[in-house]
Amino acid sequence: SDSGPDKDTTVDMAERAADIQASATADWNPLGEIYVKRYSNYELDWGINLADYLVAMSPFAGPLALMPKQRQTSMKSEITIYTLAGKKISTITWEGGRVIELGWTLSENLVCVLEDGSMIIYDIFGQFLYSRIIQREIQTSRVQECKFFSYTDKDKVFGGFAVMTCNTEFYIIVDIDKGKDEVRIKKLAALPDASSKPGCWAPLCKESTSVIVTVEDRVYLLSHLDATLYEINCGKKSATCWMEVAVSLNGKAVALIDREGYMWAGTTDFKSSDTEFDLQLKQKVARVQMQWGEMDYFVLVIDRIMFVKGLGKHWCKYPMNGPCCLLAEVDGVRILTNTACEFIHRVSTKSLNVLRIGVMEPGALLNDAYKEYEGDESHKADEFVRFIKDKLSIAVSQCIEAAGEEFVPKVQKSLLKSANFGKGFLGSEIQPDLVNAFVETCRELRVLNSVRLSKIGIPITLRQYRRLSSGVFVDRLIYHGLYHLALEICEFLKIPPSEGTVKVLRNWALKKVQDKSMSDAEVAQKIKKKLKDANVVVSYGEIARAAMDAKRLTLAADLLRNEIFAQDQVPLLLEMDSDSTALEKAVESGDPKLIHQVLRQLKLKLTTERYYQMLHFRPVAAALYCKVLKETDQEQLLRLYRQESLFVESGCMYFAQSFTARDTDIRKQRLFDAQKEFRDAQDIFATKAIEEHAKLTTEVVKLGLKETATLSEAVIWCVKNRQPRQAEQLRKDFKMTDHQYWWAMIRGLCDIGDYAELDRFSKQKKPPIGFEAFAEVCITHDNYREAAKYIPKAALENKYHLYLRIQDYSKAADAAFQTRNIGGLDEVAIKAARTPEIVDLVRQMKAKLEGR
Numbered sequence: 074s075d076s077g078p079d080k081d082t083t084v085d086m087a088e089r090a091a092d093i094q095a096s097a098t099a100d101w102n103p104l105g106e107i108y109v110k111r112y113s114n115y116e117l118d119w120g121i122n123l124a125d126y127l128v129a130m131s132p133f134a135g136p137l138a139l140m141p142k143q144r145q146t147s148m149k150s151e152i153t154i155y156t157l158a159g160k161k162i163s164t165i166t167w168e169g170g171r172v173i174e175l176g177w178t179l180s181e182n183l184v185c186v187l188e189d190g191s192m193i194i195y196d197i198f199g200q201f202l203y204s205r206i207i208q209r210e211i212q213t214s215r216v217q218e219c220k221f222f223s224y225t226d227k228d229k230v231f232g233g234f235a236v237m238t239c240n241t242e243f244y245i246i247v248d249i250d251k252g253k254d255e256v257r258i259k260k261l262a263a264l265p266d267a268s269s270k271p272g273c274w275a276p277l278c279k280e281s282t283s284v285i286v287t288v289e290d291r292v293y294l295l296s297h298l299d300a301t302l303y304e305i306n307c308g309k310k311s312a313t314c315w316m317e318v319a320v321s322l323n324g325k326a327v328a329l330i331d332r333e334g335y336m337w338a339g340t341t342d343f344k345s346s347d348t349e350f351d352l353q354l355k356q357k358v359a360r361v362q363m364q365w366g367e368m369d370y371f372v373l374v375i376d377r378i379m380f381v382k383g384l385g386k387h388w389c390k391y392p393m394n395g396p397c398c399l400l401a402e403v404d405g406v407r408i409l410t411n412t413a414c415e416f417i418h419r420v421s422t423k424s425l426n427v428l429r430i431g432v433m434e435p436g437a438l439l440n441d442a443y444k445e446y447e448g449d450e451s452h453k454a455d456e457f458v459r460f461i462k463d464k465l466s467i468a469v470s471q472c473i474e475a476a477g478e479e480f481v482p483k484v485q486k487s488l489l490k491s492a493n494f495g496k497g498f499l500g501s502e503i504q505p506d507l508v509n510a511f512v513e514t515c516r517e518l519r520v521l522n523s524v525r526l527s528k529i530g531i532p533i534t535l536r537q538y539r540r541l542s543s544g545v546f547v548d549r550l551i552y553h554g555l556y557h558l559a560l561e562i563c564e565f566l567k568i569p570p571s572e573g574t575v576k577v578l579r580n581w582a583l584k585k586v587q588d589k590s591m592s593d594a595e596v597a598q599k600i601k602k603k604l605k606d607a608n609v610v611v612s613y614g615e616i617a618r619a620a621m622d623a624k625r626l627t628l629a630a631d632l633l634r635n636e637i638f639a640q641d642q643v644p645l646l647l648e649m650d651s652d653s654t655a656l657e658k659a660v661e662s663g664d665p666k667l668i669h670q671v672l673r674q675l676k677l678k679l680t681t682e683r684y685y686q687m688l689h690f691r692p693v694a695a696a697l698y699c700k701v702l703k704e705t706d707q708e709q710l711l712r713l714y715r716q717e718s719l720f721v722e723s724g725c726m727y728f729a730q731s732f733t734a735r736d737t738d739i740r741k742q743r744l745f746d747a748q749k750e751f752r753d754a755q756d757i758f759a760t761k762a763i764e765e766h767a768k769l770t771t772e773v774v775k776l777g778l779k780e781t782a783t784l785s786e787a788v789i790w791c792v793k794n795r796q797p798r799q800a801e802q803l804r805k806d807f808k809m810t811d812h813q814y815w816w817a818m819i820r821g822l823c824d825i826g827d828y829a830e831l832d833r834f835s836k837q838k839k840p841p842i843g844f845e846a847f848a849e850v851c852i853t854h855d856n857y858r859e860a861a862k863y864i865p866k867a868a869l870e871n872k873y874h875l876y877l878r879i880q881d882y883s884k885a886a887d888a889a890f891q892t893r894n895i896g897g898l899d900e901v902a903i904k905a906a907r908t909p910e911i912v913d914l915v916r917q918m919k920a921k922l923e924g925r
Contacts, residue, residue: 103387138155162197192207273316321365348385378390427439428475472489547572633646647671659694898915
């Protein structure tokens with residue numbers, strides 16, 4: 074009894090699935106082997122007749138600008154900027170000269186090209202950015218026509234515009250977004266038929282930008298260097314006067330049409346023709362619009378009839394209720410009419426493989442299987458799945474890609490459900506790339522559906538979105554002021570915070586700073602709360618800078634207190650004359666470079682007294698400043714020490730200067746100054762040390778040595794000059810330690826080669842420095858025989874190395890053996906490798922030590 078409602082439900086579900094597929098394919102029109110689809114993005118109820126306006130649409134589903142034609146030449150008019158859904162964004166009051174053309178940069182800045190050869194740039198909200206004269210020659214000859222272009226091929230995207238002057242000269246202008254002084258302007262070669270009026274022309278972008286110009290039946294390509302004439306071999310017998318030319322976005326294809334409706338399309342080198350076609354118009358046409366849609370079809374509008382022409386003999390046409398405007402996109406042609414914003418695009422191969430009636434591709438069968446499953450025909454669904462079991466991954470991939478091409482959410486969901494249904498049968502065999510593709514497509518479509526809503530008005534396709542990249546797309550939302558939506562998209566797509574959330578919040582805060590309807594306290598509170606809730610690190614420095622530029626100093630100071638990066642905070646504090654706070658923050662950061670930067674700026678701003686006073690309470694800054702002065706200005710450093718009563722530091726500086734002074738009087742004065750400073754510091758040890766140093770200096774000068782000679786050098790000099798009493802006297806006067814004295818005596822005696830006296834000196838008493846010192850100095854003087862006298866008296870642990878140095882390997886081995894130094898025995902064996910007796914001795918010793 075319960076089966077009735079269930080059956081009705083399943084029938085409804087099956088019918089609904091069939092309706093979805095029918096709606097997805099209803100607008101398909103065949104063009105030979107391909108299909109095109111015309112889809113309406115928005116119905117426009119704005120009461121505008123495009124025939125009365127100069128229209129400029131922005132690529133990648135950007136905004137559009139309208140300017141009344143009848144007021145185009147007047148001094149006062151308006152330029153209105155809309156979304157593609159017809160929602161007004163801003164209005165620009167125009168009071169300039171005659172506008173020849175409007176266009177958009179890739180950053181969605183509006184460009185107004187004037188007859189007098191100037192260009193004016195506005196942002197999307199009508200804010201003036203900059204203006205400039207394009208070229209002086211253009212200003213003289215005036216602009217007759219202007220055409221905007223964009224180049225899109227693989228990963229390369231750029232744009233600009235070209236102008237034709239009244240004397241038929243052509244110029245290319247690019248890099249408009251980089252700023253007034255970065256705009257690049259290139260003049261092209263002169264047209265050979267300069268006296269004839271061009272029938273039509275269009276910019277051509279490849280490696281460089283050139284212009285295709287037609288004069289009657291002749292076609293020229295004008296580059297920076299020369300003008301090339303091309304012959305077009307077309308099937309038309311009568312003479313052809315080309316009236317419109319269109320170039321594909323990748324610069325590889327061109328299409329031409331004459332006034333009688335004869336068309337030619339081929340490559341841009343004009344060597345091969347893809348199609349020739351005669352529309353067989355009853356009368357000559359006055360105006361034609363023509364744009365390429367990808368590379369295998371193009372759209373043209375003649376007398377309120379829109380033709381879509383493939384590269385074969387196939388074509389279709391649509392009636393138009395009024396004037397329209399065309400714009401080539403990377404994957405189709407955008408159409409703007411009085412009542413709608415539409416998009417014509419080629420139906421992708423994946424969509425054909427899934428949605429076309431009667432097709433037996435894996436994707437179509439998987440879609441059918443899911444429809445049967447929804448309709449409670451699970452046995453049929455199972456048959457379909459079994460039939461495509463080996464190609465199930467391909468079927469899932471086709472459904473995913475087909476979903477990405479659709480605009481209608483219910484069709485997208487239906488195809489994604491089919492893909493998900495197929496994924497369930499793959500189990501563990503499913504490829505990670507397929508799972509990622511499914512997840513990414515679901516995310517991207519959800520994002521695209523949110524911006525396609527009429528209140529947002531950005532009907533961007535998936536291919537356009539991927540060409541832009543998610544980062545650039547978020548940048549565009551920020552530029553449109555859609556901060557909340559941009560923030561949600563960043564979180565949903567899991568874009569890294571530095572490229573997403575942080576960037577959105579920073580731009581939102583910069584915009585909020587400009588809001589004069591709120592007080593400084595309200596703006597600060599709103600910004601701080603928003604950034605705190607976001608749980609990401611956003612630099613307050615840049616926001617505070619914007620507040621300063623807006624003359625909101627209280628707001629800037631409030632925001633700057635929340636900056637955690639000293640390198641962003643300190644420079645602004647200095648600009649706000651918060652010198653003390655700037656120095657404190659720099660010191661707290663522990664960054665020496667930043668502290669030095671602050672100290673340099675403060676030194677320029679403050680008086681010396683105020684500067685030193687500020688350093689007095691900040692020892693870290695003072696220490697760094699002293700370090701700089703020590704290398705750059707020691708006199709200034711001495712003044713600082715004296716002002717701060719740092720007697721020890723100034724005394725050390727005077728003492729150090731006494732060693733570098735060349736003049737004797739200056740050296741004595743520096744020692745006197747150092748002694749005075751240490752006395753003021755009540756440093757008895759240092760005062761006494763300087764007194765003894767001065768006394769020693771006097772003594773060494775008497776001996777004929779340099780003033781910088783040490784006590785040891787003086788004793789050595791006495792020994793070498795046979796003045797032992799003088800050496801003994803120096804020892805007593807300056808309380809020289811036994812260790813120092815014995816070393817000086819040994820070195821002096823060895824220097825003069827008096828080894829007999831050295832032997833007597835060693836026997837006076839037990840040497841405080843050991844007999845090793847005698848052996849070391851003798852070895853240094855290459856007297857191994859004398860050294861051998863003292864080694865036996867040395868400590869046992871030192872004998873091995875000393876014998877090894879004098880190359881007495883037998884005794885070295887014996888010393889190593891006594892100290893059980895196996896490594897030492899190995900070293901002796903290596904050094905005495907040419908002496909078999911020693912090697913055998915070492916081998917025997919090692920055997921005894923190792924217990925063999």
